[in-house]
Amino acid sequence: xxxxxxxxxxxxxxxxxxxxxxxxxxxxxxxxxxxxxxxxxxxxxxxxxxxxxxxxxxxxxxxxxxxxxxxxxxxxxxxxxxxxxxxxxxxxxxxxxxxxxxxxxxxxxxxxxxxxxxxxxxxxxxxxxxxxx
Amino acid sequence: xxxxxxxxxxxxxxxxxxxxxxxxxxxxxxxxxxxxxxxxxxxxxxxxxxxxxxxxxxxxxxxxxxxxxxxxxxxxxxxxxxxxxxxxxxxxxxxxxxxxxxxxxxxxxxxxxxxxxxxxxxxxxxxxxxxxxxxxxxxxxxxxxxxxxxxxxxxxxxxxxxxxxxxxxxxxxxxxxxxxxxxxxxxxxxxxxxxxxxxxxxxxxxxxxxxxxxxxxxxxxxxxxxxxxxxxxxxxxxxxxxxxxxxxxxxxxxxxxxxxxxxxxxxxxxxxxxxxxxxxxxxxxxxxxxxxxxxxxxxxxxxxx
Numbered sequence: 148x149x150x151x152x153x154x155x156x157x158x159x160x161x162x163x164x165x166x167x168x169x170x171x172x173x174x175x176x177x178x179x180x181x182x183x184x185x186x187x188x189x190x191x192x193x194x195x196x197x198x199x200x201x202x203x204x205x206x207x208x209x210x211x212x213x214x215x216x217x218x219x220x221x222x223x224x225x226x227x228x229x230x231x232x233x234x235x236x237x238x239x240x241x242x243x244x245x246x247x248x249x250x251x252x253x254x255x256x257x258x259x260x261x262x263x264x265x266x267x268x269x270x271x272x273x274x275x276x277x278x279x280x
Numbered sequence: 281x282x283x284x285x286x287x288x289x290x291x292x293x294x295x296x297x298x299x300x301x302x303x304x305x306x307x308x309x310x311x312x313x314x315x316x317x318x319x320x321x322x323x324x325x326x327x328x329x330x331x332x333x334x335x336x337x338x339x340x341x342x343x344x345x346x347x348x349x350x351x352x353x354x355x356x357x358x359x360x361x362x363x364x365x366x367x368x369x370x371x372x373x374x375x376x377x378x379x380x381x382x383x384x385x386x387x388x389x390x391x392x393x394x395x396x397x398x399x400x401x402x403x404x405x406x407x408x409x410x411x412x413x414x415x416x417x418x419x420x421x422x423x424x425x426x427x428x429x430x431x432x433x434x435x436x437x438x439x440x441x442x443x444x445x446x447x448x449x450x451x452x453x454x455x456x457x458x459x460x461x462x463x464x465x466x467x468x469x470x471x472x473x474x475x476x477x478x479x480x481x482x483x484x485x486x487x488x489x490x491x492x493x494x495x496x497x498x499x500x501x502x503x504x505x506x507x508x509x510x511x512x513x514x515x516x517x518x519x520x521x522x523x524x525x526x527x528x529x530x531x532x533x534x535x536x537x538x539x540x541x542x543x544x545x546x547x548x549x550x551x552x553x554x555x556x557x558x559x560x561x562x563x564x565x566x567x568x569x570x571x572x573x574x575x576x577x578x579x580x581x582x583x584x585x
Binding site: 154155156158159161162163165166168169170172173175176177179180181183184187188190191193194195196197198200201203204243246247250254259260261262263264265266267272 | 447448449450452453454456457460461463464465467468470471472474475477478481482484485488489492495498501502504505508509511512514515518519522523526529534535536537538539540541542
């Protein structure tokens with residue numbers, strides 16, 4: 148083995164350079180990974196949110212669920228007008244119990260309520276609902 | 281240790297040497313103190329522990345000395361020498377310490393020294409009672425034939441020449457280097473772990489994008505998110521309003537009129553009882569809704585979602 152002057156110091160300096168370089172590597176990895184992690188975390192949360200919102204407000208088989216509104220009151224009291232993904236429905240001469248059931252039903256279907264108009268005449272109600280999905 | 285090293289016997293007053301190759305040196309008794317002891321110890325590490333005390337009455341300032349121990353048949357040989365003295369000697373002889381590999385001691389070669397070895401004009405080194413000793417040439421017969429040190433008989437054990445310019449001992453350098461290297465390896469492993477963890481998150485995002493390829497573009501995602509967030513907020517407000525109102529309605533409180541359109545709403549509630557009307561007003565206000573009109577039996581609520 149070569150006997151170099153300051154051999155011990157050289158070994159020490161080399162190991163210090165090694166440890167410093169690896170610390171810089173760790174630090175840079177940490178910084179870049181944190182940045183990337185933050186960015187990816189944001190992207191991940193955004194994606195999850197988009198997917199969840201899409202599932203809530205653009206659900207499948209919504210027409211079928213809306214059809215159940217027809218069973219709450221007799222058909223002669225309903226005026227049903229469905230065009231594509233839009234519905235206008237009018238319930239006439241319904242009592243408070245029926246009104247309550249209709250409202251509960253609407254609240255539990257993921258439709259986008261555009262308008263609700265309820266009027267009372269002689270203890271009977273008229274309700275108009277405009278919605279889309 | 282190899283057996284074909286070039287050995288140079290160094291002694292006080294030696295002629296200048298000019299060598300470029302690497303070599304080892306042999307110290308004469310001029311530069312070391314020797315004690316030969318028969319001790320009940322078997323292992324070398326045990327002898328190293330007591331080496332300092334062996335020289336208790338022989339040397340002062342023990343810190344200046346380095347020690348060397350080896351076993352010669354049944355006896356232990358303890359040698360004390362000063363590194364600084366060796367360095368000075370090398371300098372006097374014009375030998376660069378950086379060219380010196382190892383230090384040997386003449387005592388290690390006694391078995392191969394059959395004749396005295398000349399150490400300048402006045403002194404010689406001879407083996408007396410098995411110990412390499414410095415003797416004046418004047419006491420030796422005039423026809424004494426001196427021999428050179430035998431390069432073929434390089435002893436097994438040696439000590440490294442620690443350069444005077446070295447600030448760190450070899451042991452310290454090795455310990456620190458190992459420590460630093462362990463830390464370095466840990467830092468590298470941690471760095472790799474950080475890189476992998478961010479990669480795992482990227483993979484999760486990629487998985488979702490593979491399921492919904494239409495969401496690949498961030499602009500599209502933001503547009504969809506903005507659209508659905510607005511819808512979500514509006515629809516939740518509308519449903520919340522209906523739930524709040526339904527809590528106000530009972531057998532004595534009837535709904536006369538209710539409409540909600542875009543972000544506006546209006547409700548008219550009726551009750552025959554004035555006290556109930558006041559209660560409803562309180563409840564409405566506690567629900568952060570605004571009563572816009574109140575008459576003898578009707579209460580109107582208007583507001584924005």
